[in-house]
Amino acid sequence: MPSRNNKNPRDPGFLSKIRKIFSLNIGTILFGLLFLYMIFSAILYLTSTRIESYQVIAGPLSRNETYTGLAIREESVQQAETGGYVTYYAREGNKINADGIVYGISGTQTPESTAELSAEELSSIRNEMMSFSKGFNPSNFNSTYSFKYKLEGNILQYAGASGSGGDSSSVVTLGNQNIFKADSDGIVLYSMDGYEEKTTDNLTLADFDQNSYHETDLKTSSAVNGGDNVYTLITDERWSLLIPLSSKQATKLADRTAVRVKFLKDGMTQSGDFSIVEIEGQQFGKIDFNKGLIRYASDRFLEIELVTNTVTGLKIPLSSIVTKEFYKIPSEYATTNEDSQETGFMVTGVNNDGNEVNTFVTATIYAGIEDGSASDGGESGLTYYVDKKDFKEGDVVENQKNGERYVVKDVGVLEGVYCINQGFSVFRRIELLDQNEEYAIVSKNTSYGLSLYDHIVRNADEVDEAEILY
Numbered sequence: 001m002p003s004r005n006n007k008n009p010r011d012p013g014f015l016s017k018i019r020k021i022f023s024l025n026i027g028t029i030l031f032g033l034l035f036l037y038m039i040f041s042a043i044l045y046l047t048s049t050r051i052e053s054y055q056v057i058a059g060p061l062s063r064n065e066t067y068t069g070l071a072i073r074e075e076s077v078q079q080a081e082t083g084g085y086v087t088y089y090a091r092e093g094n095k096i097n098a099d100g101i102v103y104g105i106s107g108t109q110t111p112e113s114t115a116e117l118s119a120e121e122l123s124s125i126r127n128e129m130m131s132f133s134k135g136f137n138p139s140n141f142n143s144t145y146s147f148k149y150k151l152e153g154n155i156l157q158y159a160g161a162s163g164s165g166g167d168s169s170s171v172v173t174l175g176n177q178n179i180f181k182a183d184s185d186g187i188v189l190y191s192m193d194g195y196e197e198k199t200t201d202n203l204t205l206a207d208f209d210q211n212s213y214h215e216t217d218l219k220t221s222s223a224v225n226g227g228d229n230v231y232t233l234i235t236d237e238r239w240s241l242l243i244p245l246s247s248k249q250a251t252k253l254a255d256r257t258a259v260r261v262k263f264l265k266d267g268m269t270q271s272g273d274f275s276i277v278e279i280e281g282q283q284f285g286k287i288d289f290n291k292g293l294i295r296y297a298s299d300r301f302l303e304i305e306l307v308t309n310t311v312t313g314l315k316i317p318l319s320s321i322v323t324k325e326f327y328k329i330p331s332e333y334a335t336t337n338e339d340s341q342e343t344g345f346m347v348t349g350v351n352n353d354g355n356e357v358n359t360f361v362t363a364t365i366y367a368g369i370e371d372g373s374a375s376d377g378g379e380s381g382l383t384y385y386v387d388k389k390d391f392k393e394g395d396v397v398e399n400q401k402n403g404e405r406y407v408v409k410d411v412g413v414l415e416g417v418y419c420i421n422q423g424f425s426v427f428r429r430i431e432l433l434d435q436n437e438e439y440a441i442v443s444k445n446t447s448y449g450l451s452l453y454d455h456i457v458r459n460a461d462e463v464d465e466a467e468i469l470y
Contacts (some may be wrong), residue, residue, distance in 0.1 A: 019457045025445075032371055051469050052185050053420060054317055054458040056450050060309045061434050061441045065249070066264065067285075067300045068242035070208055073293060075189075075196045075234040078102075083225045085109045089179075090188040092232075093297050099181045102188060102231060106177040109221070167313055187234040187297045190219045195300060196232060205280045208244060236383070241302060242277070243285045250276055250283045253308075260307040261287060266295065269307065310435040313441040320417045321440065322460045324427050327391050328410040331368060331382035335360075337399045345397040348405065358398065363390045366429050366448045367414055385412055417450065419458040424468045425457060 081085070083226040084105040090096050172179050182188070193215040198207065206212065218229055236294050241261070247252065253259070259274040296302055335346055337360050344362040351357050367385040388411075395408040413434065418425035430442040442450065450456070457463045 001274055001316075011301060037299070050205050051463060052458040053455045054320060056314050056316060056452060056454045056456060057433065058312065058444070058452055059315050060312050061315065061436055061439060064262070064305045064307055064309050066305045067243035068210070069243045069287070069299055069304050070203075071239060071241055071296065071302060072195070072198055072200065072203070073234055073239040073297075074236035075186075075232055077192050077196055077229050077232050080224045080226055080228050080230045081180065083223060083228075084178075085223050086230060087177070088190065088219060090182075092188060092190050093294065094188060095294060096186060097186050098184045102182050104174070104177045104179045105224070108176070112158075112402045120260070126311060144352065182233060183210055184233070184235055187294055189232040189234065189298060190217065191298070192216050192218060192229055192232050193300055200277055200286065201280075203242070203279050205282060208242075213299070213300065234293065234297055237293050238288070238290050240289070241272075241287045241304065242279075243287070243304070243306075245276070245285050247283070250285075253285060253306075259285075259287060262305040262307055263296065264303040264305060265299070268292070268295065309434075311441050312445050313433050314452065315439055315441055316417060316430070316456065318438060318440055318459055320456050320458055320460050321415055321430065322417065322427075323413050324465070325388060325411050325413055326366060326385035327388055327408050328383050328412040329386055329397060329408060330406060331384050332401070333399050333404075333406050334363075334365075334384060337362070343393075346400055347391070348396045348398050359431045361390055363387065364448070369412075383412070385414055418460055418463050418465065419450065420455050420457055420469055425463050425465055427465050428454070428456070 082105055084107050087104040087106070088102075089104065090100065090102045096102065163309065172181075193213065197209070216229075218231055224230060253274065254276065256274045258271055260269055260271045262269045270292050272289045275286045275288075277284050277286045329345060331346055334343055336343055338360075342362045343365065344360055347359045347361050349357055349359060363384075363386040365384045365386055368382040369385065370381045370383075391408050393409055396407050397408060398404050412428050416427045416429045419428045420426075429446055430440075431446045431449070432440055432442055434441045444450070444452065458470075463469070
Protein backbone atom coordinates (compact mmCIF):
# COMPACT_ATOMS: atom_id res chain seq x y z
CA MET A 1 0.00 0.00 0.00
CA PRO A 2 1.61 3.23 -1.01
CA SER A 3 2.60 5.73 1.70
CA ARG A 4 0.38 8.79 2.14
CA ASN A 5 3.48 11.02 2.26
CA ASN A 6 4.55 10.09 -1.28
CA LYS A 7 2.97 12.62 -3.58
CA ASN A 8 2.81 12.29 -7.28
CA PRO A 9 5.09 14.83 -8.95
CA ARG A 10 2.40 15.36 -11.50
CA ASP A 11 -0.01 16.41 -8.79
CA PRO A 12 -1.52 19.80 -9.81
CA GLY A 13 -0.93 21.30 -6.37
CA PHE A 14 2.75 20.45 -6.43
CA LEU A 15 3.22 21.93 -9.91
CA SER A 16 1.44 25.12 -8.84
CA LYS A 17 3.87 25.59 -5.95
CA ILE A 18 6.83 25.08 -8.27
CA ARG A 19 5.48 27.73 -10.64
CA LYS A 20 5.00 30.19 -7.79
CA ILE A 21 8.53 29.69 -6.53
CA PHE A 22 9.96 30.06 -10.03
CA SER A 23 7.90 33.20 -10.68
CA LEU A 24 9.03 34.73 -7.39
CA ASN A 25 12.67 33.99 -8.18
CA ILE A 26 12.46 35.74 -11.60
CA GLY A 27 11.05 38.91 -10.01
CA THR A 28 13.64 38.84 -7.27
CA ILE A 29 16.43 38.35 -9.79
CA LEU A 30 15.24 41.28 -11.94
CA PHE A 31 14.90 43.53 -8.91
CA GLY A 32 18.33 42.48 -7.70
CA LEU A 33 19.91 43.24 -11.05
CA LEU A 34 18.27 46.66 -11.12
CA PHE A 35 19.44 47.37 -7.57
CA LEU A 36 23.00 46.35 -8.44
CA TYR A 37 22.90 48.58 -11.51
CA MET A 38 21.78 51.54 -9.40
CA ILE A 39 24.57 50.92 -6.88
CA PHE A 40 27.13 50.64 -9.66
CA SER A 41 25.88 53.85 -11.30
CA ALA A 42 26.01 55.71 -7.97
CA ILE A 43 29.56 54.52 -7.28
CA LEU A 44 30.61 55.46 -10.80
CA TYR A 45 29.06 58.92 -10.41
CA LEU A 46 30.68 59.55 -7.04
CA THR A 47 34.13 58.38 -8.08
CA SER A 48 34.27 59.82 -11.61
CA THR A 49 35.53 63.31 -12.43
CA ARG A 50 32.62 65.61 -13.12
CA ILE A 51 33.13 68.24 -15.78
CA GLU A 52 31.85 71.66 -14.72
CA SER A 53 30.69 74.02 -17.43
CA TYR A 54 30.80 77.81 -17.44
CA GLN A 55 28.60 80.14 -19.47
CA VAL A 56 30.58 82.93 -21.09
CA ILE A 57 29.41 86.39 -20.02
CA ALA A 58 30.42 89.92 -20.97
CA GLY A 59 31.66 92.61 -18.65
CA PRO A 60 34.67 94.13 -16.92
CA LEU A 61 37.28 91.97 -15.29
CA SER A 62 36.21 92.73 -11.76
CA ARG A 63 34.56 95.34 -9.67
CA ASN A 64 36.64 98.46 -9.25
CA GLU A 65 38.19 99.03 -5.84
CA THR A 66 36.27 101.26 -3.44
CA TYR A 67 37.76 103.78 -1.04
CA THR A 68 36.67 106.23 1.63
CA GLY A 69 37.92 109.68 0.70
CA LEU A 70 38.43 112.70 2.95
CA ALA A 71 37.23 115.93 1.32
CA ILE A 72 39.43 119.02 1.62
CA ARG A 73 38.15 122.37 0.37
CA GLU A 74 38.61 126.09 0.86
CA GLU A 75 36.11 127.09 3.56
CA SER A 76 35.81 129.28 6.59
CA VAL A 77 33.48 129.57 9.58
CA GLN A 78 31.61 132.89 9.84
CA GLN A 79 30.74 134.49 13.18
CA ALA A 80 27.67 136.44 14.23
CA GLU A 81 28.36 140.17 14.35
CA THR A 82 25.69 140.86 16.98
CA GLY A 83 23.74 138.88 19.52
CA GLY A 84 20.12 137.79 19.27
CA TYR A 85 17.87 135.23 17.66
CA VAL A 86 18.84 133.93 14.22
CA THR A 87 16.58 133.56 11.20
CA TYR A 88 18.19 131.57 8.36
CA TYR A 89 17.46 132.70 4.80
CA ALA A 90 20.05 130.96 2.61
CA ARG A 91 19.41 127.31 2.01
CA GLU A 92 22.13 124.97 3.23
CA GLY A 93 24.22 123.44 0.47
CA ASN A 94 23.19 126.07 -2.08
CA LYS A 95 25.34 128.59 -3.84
CA ILE A 96 25.05 132.21 -2.82
CA ASN A 97 26.46 135.29 -4.52
CA ALA A 98 28.50 137.94 -2.81
CA ASP A 99 26.09 140.29 -0.95
CA GLY A 100 23.48 137.51 -0.99
CA ILE A 101 21.38 137.33 2.17
CA VAL A 102 22.42 134.54 4.54
CA TYR A 103 20.70 135.18 7.88
CA GLY A 104 19.08 137.79 10.09
CA ILE A 105 19.38 138.53 13.82
CA SER A 106 16.75 140.21 15.97
CA GLY A 107 16.13 140.81 19.64
CA THR A 108 13.01 138.59 19.60
CA GLN A 109 12.39 135.08 18.33
CA THR A 110 9.74 136.29 15.89
CA PRO A 111 11.10 139.36 14.17
CA GLU A 112 8.56 141.74 12.77
CA SER A 113 8.97 143.81 9.65
CA THR A 114 6.95 146.91 8.92
CA ALA A 115 8.03 147.11 5.30
CA GLU A 116 5.30 146.82 2.68
CA LEU A 117 5.63 145.47 -0.83
CA SER A 118 4.38 147.35 -3.83
CA ALA A 119 1.70 145.96 -6.12
CA GLU A 120 4.33 145.32 -8.79
CA GLU A 121 6.53 143.37 -6.34
CA LEU A 122 3.57 141.32 -5.13
CA SER A 123 2.62 140.53 -8.75
CA SER A 124 6.17 139.36 -9.48
CA ILE A 125 6.08 137.04 -6.46
CA ARG A 126 2.68 135.62 -7.53
CA ASN A 127 4.04 134.95 -11.02
CA GLU A 128 7.04 133.08 -9.56
CA MET A 129 4.71 130.97 -7.40
CA MET A 130 2.44 130.15 -10.36
CA SER A 131 5.41 129.23 -12.53
CA PHE A 132 6.78 126.93 -9.82
CA SER A 133 3.36 125.34 -9.28
CA LYS A 134 2.92 124.52 -12.97
CA GLY A 135 6.35 122.91 -13.23
CA PHE A 136 6.21 121.10 -9.89
CA ASN A 137 7.06 117.40 -9.92
CA PRO A 138 6.08 115.41 -6.77
CA SER A 139 9.01 113.06 -7.33
CA ASN A 140 11.35 116.04 -6.88
CA PHE A 141 9.83 117.45 -3.71
CA ASN A 142 13.23 118.69 -2.58
CA SER A 143 12.86 121.54 -5.09
CA THR A 144 10.15 122.98 -2.83
CA TYR A 145 12.74 123.93 -0.24
CA SER A 146 14.94 125.56 -2.85
CA PHE A 147 11.99 127.64 -4.01
CA LYS A 148 11.11 128.56 -0.40
CA TYR A 149 14.57 129.98 0.28
CA LYS A 150 14.63 131.75 -3.08
CA LEU A 151 11.24 133.32 -2.36
CA GLU A 152 12.29 134.48 1.09
CA GLY A 153 15.40 136.09 -0.36
CA ASN A 154 13.39 137.86 -3.06
CA ILE A 155 10.92 139.18 -0.50
CA LEU A 156 13.75 140.52 1.62
CA GLN A 157 15.25 142.20 -1.42
CA TYR A 158 11.93 143.79 -2.32
CA ALA A 159 11.61 144.93 1.29
CA GLY A 160 14.86 146.85 1.06
CA ALA A 161 17.29 144.37 2.59
CA SER A 162 19.35 143.86 -0.52
CA GLY A 163 21.68 146.73 0.08
CA SER A 164 20.47 148.58 -3.02
CA GLY A 165 20.40 152.31 -3.26
CA GLY A 166 24.11 152.69 -2.59
CA ASP A 167 24.16 150.47 0.49
CA SER A 168 26.90 147.93 -0.17
CA SER A 169 27.57 146.96 3.46
CA SER A 170 27.37 143.32 4.57
CA VAL A 171 24.59 144.14 7.03
CA VAL A 172 21.40 146.16 6.66
CA THR A 173 18.49 146.78 8.98
CA LEU A 174 14.93 145.78 8.19
CA GLY A 175 12.44 146.58 10.94
CA ASN A 176 13.91 145.24 14.18
CA GLN A 177 16.07 142.68 12.38
CA ASN A 178 19.64 142.99 11.18
CA ILE A 179 20.09 141.22 7.83
CA PHE A 180 23.59 139.80 7.14
CA LYS A 181 24.99 139.10 3.70
CA ALA A 182 27.85 136.95 2.40
CA ASP A 183 31.20 138.63 1.85
CA SER A 184 31.94 136.52 -1.25
CA ASP A 185 30.48 133.92 -3.57
CA GLY A 186 30.26 130.46 -2.04
CA ILE A 187 28.25 127.54 -0.74
CA VAL A 188 26.51 127.93 2.62
CA LEU A 189 26.63 125.23 5.33
CA TYR A 190 25.09 125.54 8.78
CA SER A 191 27.61 123.22 10.38
CA MET A 192 31.31 122.94 11.23
CA ASP A 193 33.62 120.00 11.97
CA GLY A 194 37.07 121.43 12.64
CA TYR A 195 38.42 120.56 9.18
CA GLU A 196 37.80 124.04 7.77
CA GLU A 197 41.45 125.06 7.98
CA LYS A 198 42.85 121.66 6.95
CA THR A 199 45.13 121.33 3.94
CA THR A 200 47.25 118.49 2.59
CA ASP A 201 50.22 119.97 4.43
CA ASN A 202 48.69 119.88 7.92
CA LEU A 203 46.60 116.70 7.77
CA THR A 204 47.45 113.87 10.19
CA LEU A 205 46.56 110.18 10.17
CA ALA A 206 44.11 110.84 13.03
CA ASP A 207 42.08 113.07 10.70
CA PHE A 208 41.10 109.99 8.68
CA ASP A 209 39.56 108.22 11.70
CA GLN A 210 35.81 108.36 11.08
CA ASN A 211 35.07 107.02 14.55
CA SER A 212 36.50 110.23 16.04
CA TYR A 213 34.78 112.52 13.55
CA HIS A 214 32.32 115.02 15.01
CA GLU A 215 30.17 117.60 13.27
CA THR A 216 28.55 120.53 15.08
CA ASP A 217 25.15 121.81 13.93
CA LEU A 218 25.22 125.60 13.96
CA LYS A 219 21.49 126.06 13.48
CA THR A 220 19.82 126.98 16.74
CA SER A 221 16.56 128.40 18.03
CA SER A 222 18.33 129.88 21.06
CA ALA A 223 19.90 133.32 21.18
CA VAL A 224 23.49 133.67 20.00
CA ASN A 225 26.16 136.06 21.15
CA GLY A 226 28.29 138.25 18.98
CA GLY A 227 31.29 136.21 17.82
CA ASP A 228 29.49 132.87 17.96
CA ASN A 229 29.89 130.62 14.94
CA VAL A 230 26.80 130.94 12.76
CA TYR A 231 27.59 129.39 9.35
CA THR A 232 30.36 128.02 7.12
CA LEU A 233 31.09 129.40 3.66
CA ILE A 234 32.89 127.30 1.01
CA THR A 235 34.53 129.85 -1.27
CA ASP A 236 36.17 127.79 -4.05
CA GLU A 237 34.79 125.21 -6.47
CA ARG A 238 38.15 123.44 -6.50
CA TRP A 239 38.39 120.63 -3.96
CA SER A 240 40.31 117.44 -3.25
CA LEU A 241 39.70 113.91 -2.03
CA LEU A 242 42.41 111.98 -0.21
CA ILE A 243 42.21 108.18 -0.13
CA PRO A 244 44.48 105.83 1.85
CA LEU A 245 46.51 103.43 -0.31
CA SER A 246 48.20 100.14 0.41
CA SER A 247 51.67 99.65 -1.07
CA LYS A 248 50.15 97.41 -3.75
CA GLN A 249 47.51 100.00 -4.65
CA ALA A 250 50.10 102.78 -4.70
CA THR A 251 52.28 100.77 -7.09
CA LYS A 252 49.31 100.09 -9.35
CA LEU A 253 48.35 103.77 -9.50
CA ALA A 254 51.87 105.24 -9.52
CA ASP A 255 51.89 106.13 -13.22
CA ARG A 256 48.46 107.75 -13.29
CA THR A 257 48.03 111.50 -13.59
CA ALA A 258 44.25 111.40 -13.91
CA VAL A 259 41.55 109.05 -12.74
CA ARG A 260 37.80 108.68 -13.15
CA VAL A 261 35.81 108.52 -9.93
CA LYS A 262 32.34 107.13 -9.28
CA PHE A 263 30.64 108.58 -6.20
CA LEU A 264 28.64 105.83 -4.53
CA LYS A 265 26.38 108.38 -2.84
CA ASP A 266 24.57 109.22 -6.07
CA GLY A 267 26.25 107.14 -8.80
CA MET A 268 27.68 110.21 -10.54
CA THR A 269 31.13 110.03 -12.14
CA GLN A 270 33.72 112.66 -12.96
CA SER A 271 37.44 112.83 -13.66
CA GLY A 272 40.11 114.44 -11.55
CA ASP A 273 43.86 114.97 -11.49
CA PHE A 274 45.66 112.25 -9.55
CA SER A 275 48.85 112.28 -7.50
CA ILE A 276 50.29 110.35 -4.57
CA VAL A 277 51.20 112.20 -1.37
CA GLU A 278 52.65 111.00 1.92
CA ILE A 279 51.16 111.81 5.33
CA GLU A 280 53.10 110.65 8.39
CA GLY A 281 54.72 107.84 6.40
CA GLN A 282 51.44 106.62 4.88
CA GLN A 283 50.73 106.95 1.16
CA PHE A 284 47.51 108.61 0.04
CA GLY A 285 45.98 109.19 -3.35
CA LYS A 286 45.07 112.84 -3.91
CA ILE A 287 42.32 113.50 -6.46
CA ASP A 288 41.80 117.14 -7.42
CA PHE A 289 38.49 118.27 -8.89
CA ASN A 290 37.40 121.62 -10.31
CA LYS A 291 33.66 120.98 -10.30
CA GLY A 292 30.92 118.95 -8.64
CA LEU A 293 31.54 120.27 -5.13
CA ILE A 294 27.99 121.48 -4.59
CA ARG A 295 26.69 117.88 -4.71
CA TYR A 296 28.95 116.82 -1.83
CA ALA A 297 29.46 120.07 0.09
CA SER A 298 27.87 118.63 3.23
CA ASP A 299 30.00 115.46 3.18
CA ARG A 300 33.43 115.27 4.78
CA PHE A 301 33.89 111.55 4.04
CA LEU A 302 32.80 110.10 0.71
CA GLU A 303 32.61 106.51 -0.49
CA ILE A 304 34.04 106.36 -4.00
CA GLU A 305 35.03 103.84 -6.64
CA LEU A 306 38.06 104.37 -8.85
CA VAL A 307 37.03 103.43 -12.38
CA THR A 308 40.31 101.80 -13.37
CA ASN A 309 39.04 98.49 -14.78
CA THR A 310 37.86 99.82 -18.12
CA VAL A 311 38.78 96.80 -20.24
CA THR A 312 35.64 94.95 -21.28
CA GLY A 313 35.08 91.81 -23.29
CA LEU A 314 34.17 88.20 -22.58
CA LYS A 315 34.83 87.06 -19.03
CA ILE A 316 36.15 83.52 -18.49
CA PRO A 317 37.83 81.66 -15.58
CA LEU A 318 41.59 81.23 -15.76
CA SER A 319 41.06 77.53 -15.08
CA SER A 320 39.35 77.24 -18.49
CA ILE A 321 42.43 78.32 -20.45
CA VAL A 322 44.48 75.71 -22.29
CA THR A 323 47.19 75.86 -24.93
CA LYS A 324 47.34 74.07 -28.25
CA GLU A 325 50.13 73.60 -30.77
CA PHE A 326 49.72 74.63 -34.41
CA TYR A 327 51.89 74.53 -37.50
CA LYS A 328 53.03 77.97 -38.58
CA ILE A 329 52.94 78.67 -42.32
CA PRO A 330 53.62 82.09 -43.91
CA SER A 331 50.42 83.58 -45.32
CA GLU A 332 51.83 83.97 -48.86
CA TYR A 333 51.68 80.18 -49.29
CA ALA A 334 47.92 80.12 -48.81
CA THR A 335 45.69 79.77 -51.85
CA THR A 336 42.01 79.44 -52.70
CA ASN A 337 40.38 76.42 -54.28
CA GLU A 338 38.68 77.58 -57.50
CA ASP A 339 35.81 75.12 -57.16
CA SER A 340 34.93 75.34 -53.47
CA GLN A 341 36.42 78.81 -52.76
CA GLU A 342 37.95 77.35 -49.61
CA THR A 343 41.25 78.58 -48.24
CA GLY A 344 44.07 76.07 -47.99
CA PHE A 345 47.56 75.17 -49.16
CA MET A 346 48.93 73.32 -52.16
CA VAL A 347 51.00 70.41 -50.83
CA THR A 348 53.67 69.04 -53.15
CA GLY A 349 54.44 65.30 -52.97
CA VAL A 350 55.41 62.22 -54.96
CA ASN A 351 52.98 59.48 -56.05
CA ASN A 352 53.66 55.76 -56.25
CA ASP A 353 55.16 56.15 -59.72
CA GLY A 354 57.67 58.66 -58.47
CA ASN A 355 56.00 61.58 -60.18
CA GLU A 356 55.51 64.90 -58.43
CA VAL A 357 51.88 65.76 -57.65
CA ASN A 358 50.18 68.73 -56.04
CA THR A 359 47.31 68.19 -53.62
CA PHE A 360 45.10 70.97 -52.32
CA VAL A 361 44.62 70.68 -48.54
CA THR A 362 41.85 72.69 -46.91
CA ALA A 363 43.15 74.18 -43.66
CA THR A 364 41.49 75.72 -40.64
CA ILE A 365 43.38 78.94 -40.00
CA TYR A 366 43.03 79.84 -36.32
CA ALA A 367 45.12 83.00 -36.43
CA GLY A 368 47.08 85.30 -38.67
CA ILE A 369 49.79 86.97 -36.58
CA GLU A 370 52.28 89.55 -37.74
CA ASP A 371 55.83 88.25 -37.59
CA GLY A 372 57.69 91.27 -38.95
CA SER A 373 58.54 89.68 -42.29
CA ALA A 374 57.05 90.15 -45.72
CA SER A 375 57.31 88.52 -49.14
CA ASP A 376 56.34 89.82 -52.54
CA GLY A 377 52.89 88.79 -53.63
CA GLY A 378 51.75 87.77 -50.20
CA GLU A 379 49.95 89.32 -47.30
CA SER A 380 52.64 91.35 -45.57
CA GLY A 381 54.17 89.92 -42.44
CA LEU A 382 51.48 87.38 -41.48
CA THR A 383 52.03 83.89 -40.18
CA TYR A 384 49.05 81.54 -40.29
CA TYR A 385 48.46 79.10 -37.45
CA VAL A 386 46.87 75.98 -38.92
CA ASP A 387 45.54 72.87 -37.21
CA LYS A 388 48.23 70.17 -36.95
CA LYS A 389 45.77 67.46 -37.95
CA ASP A 390 45.65 68.92 -41.48
CA PHE A 391 49.39 68.44 -42.09
CA LYS A 392 52.34 66.40 -40.99
CA GLU A 393 55.86 67.58 -40.29
CA GLY A 394 57.94 67.71 -43.45
CA ASP A 395 55.05 68.49 -45.81
CA VAL A 396 56.05 70.89 -48.57
CA VAL A 397 53.66 73.68 -49.55
CA GLU A 398 54.11 75.75 -52.69
CA ASN A 399 53.46 79.41 -53.33
CA GLN A 400 51.13 79.40 -56.33
CA LYS A 401 52.29 82.85 -57.44
CA ASN A 402 56.04 82.48 -57.56
CA GLY A 403 56.67 78.77 -57.12
CA GLU A 404 58.57 79.11 -53.85
CA ARG A 405 58.28 76.21 -51.44
CA TYR A 406 58.07 76.00 -47.67
CA VAL A 407 58.66 72.96 -45.45
CA VAL A 408 56.07 72.62 -42.70
CA LYS A 409 57.98 72.21 -39.45
CA ASP A 410 57.67 75.32 -37.23
CA VAL A 411 55.23 74.99 -34.35
CA GLY A 412 53.48 77.81 -32.50
CA VAL A 413 51.21 77.84 -29.48
CA LEU A 414 47.86 79.59 -29.08
CA GLU A 415 45.73 79.97 -25.98
CA GLY A 416 42.14 78.87 -25.99
CA VAL A 417 39.31 77.11 -24.20
CA TYR A 418 37.19 74.03 -24.79
CA CYS A 419 33.72 74.91 -26.03
CA ILE A 420 31.08 72.25 -25.26
CA ASN A 421 27.94 73.63 -26.88
CA GLN A 422 27.49 70.41 -28.87
CA GLY A 423 28.35 67.97 -26.09
CA PHE A 424 31.99 67.46 -27.02
CA SER A 425 35.05 69.63 -26.46
CA VAL A 426 36.10 71.91 -29.31
CA PHE A 427 39.12 74.21 -29.10
CA ARG A 428 38.29 77.89 -29.40
CA ARG A 429 41.07 80.45 -29.61
CA ILE A 430 41.16 83.40 -27.18
CA GLU A 431 43.04 86.71 -27.10
CA LEU A 432 43.72 87.89 -23.55
CA LEU A 433 43.02 91.55 -22.84
CA ASP A 434 43.37 91.57 -19.04
CA GLN A 435 43.32 89.21 -16.10
CA ASN A 436 43.42 88.94 -12.32
CA GLU A 437 43.94 86.04 -9.94
CA GLU A 438 40.73 84.27 -10.96
CA TYR A 439 39.28 85.56 -14.24
CA ALA A 440 40.42 86.87 -17.61
CA ILE A 441 38.88 89.23 -20.14
CA VAL A 442 39.21 88.05 -23.74
CA SER A 443 38.33 89.69 -27.03
CA LYS A 444 34.91 89.00 -28.48
CA ASN A 445 36.11 89.59 -32.04
CA THR A 446 38.57 86.71 -32.36
CA SER A 447 38.32 84.45 -35.40
CA TYR A 448 37.48 80.90 -34.33
CA GLY A 449 36.92 82.40 -30.91
CA LEU A 450 34.16 82.61 -28.34
CA SER A 451 30.73 84.17 -28.45
CA LEU A 452 28.54 85.48 -25.68
CA TYR A 453 26.72 82.70 -23.77
CA ASP A 454 28.90 79.90 -25.14
CA HIS A 455 29.40 77.04 -22.69
CA ILE A 456 33.00 76.14 -21.97
CA VAL A 457 34.78 73.69 -19.67
CA ARG A 458 35.72 75.34 -16.38
CA ASN A 459 38.33 72.73 -15.34
CA ALA A 460 40.03 72.39 -18.73
CA ASP A 461 42.99 70.37 -17.45
CA GLU A 462 40.64 67.39 -16.95
CA VAL A 463 39.42 67.31 -20.56
CA ASP A 464 40.98 66.40 -23.91
CA GLU A 465 40.08 67.99 -27.22
CA ALA A 466 37.24 66.28 -29.09
CA GLU A 467 36.25 64.35 -25.95
CA ILE A 468 32.55 63.46 -25.77
CA LEU A 469 31.22 64.77 -22.47
CA TYR A 470 27.47 64.12 -22.70
